[in-house]
Amino acid sequence: MCGAAQATAELDRLNDRDLSDISGQGGIxxxxxxxxNEMGGPIENSYFGRCDDPDKKCGARLAYRLKEDGGWxxxxEIRGNFSFEGLTLRVRTIDSGFGGDGELFSRDVMEIGLPNVVRYNDVRFKIAGSNLPRPTAxxxxxxxxxxxxxxxxxxxxGNLLVFPAGNP
Incomplete structure (x- = not known):
């Protein structure tokens, strides 16, 4: 006869003193x-535009401003297939290394962990400058x-480190 044993556990609140003895890592x-709009895929996507018309944009767009009063x-026209498993985001303190510059920097940076399963296939995009973020403006x-x-x-x-701009 086969049987399964049941285990039950009760959840208890932890007070501040109990929590102070617990350590872990934060991150995503x-x-x-x-x-x-993959190459060789459908020629039309209602969100990302038609890819068979050379006079029209096709693909995704990412615009970012370098300075508050600067251009974009x-x-x-980002197209392709991107896949990732285990991509991590966390905050890391840089206070050593980097040929001695880490000690002078001594601040937090965002670390994007790129495990060996970040892949992209048949990708195309344009790097550009513009006066406005939206092409329809x-x-x-x-x-x-x-x-x-x-x-x-x-x-x-590997890891991609994103450093903050400006003075601390």
Missing amino acids: YLSGDISI MVLD PGFRQTDILAVEMQGEVIME
């Missing part, structure tokens, strides 16, 4: 798969700086 663990840097002007197309699969690993 992400996994996902994103496809944006743009990753435009009146008076919009954009200057394309560089067009990138990568066919095949790329696997990334």
Whole structure:
């Protein structure tokens, strides 16, 4: 005769004193798969535009401002397949290393952990500068700086550190 033993546990509140003895790590663990108007995929996507019309934009757009009163840097017409498993986000203190500069810096940075399962396939995008974030805004002007197309699969690993700008 087979039987299963049941285990029950009661949840109890922890007070501040009990919590002070507990340590752990904070952060975020992400996994996902994103496809944006893949090459060889459907020619139309109502959100990202038609890819068969050379006069129209096709793909996703990421615009960010470098200074409050400055222009916009743009990753435009992003297309391809991106997948990742175990991508991590956490805050890390830099207070040593970097050829002695870490001790002088002595601040927190955001660390994006890139495990060896970050992949992208058949990707293309443009790096550009623009006066406005949205191409549909009146008076919009954009200057394309560089067009990138990568066919095949790329696997990334390591950590990407995002340093804050300005003085502490």
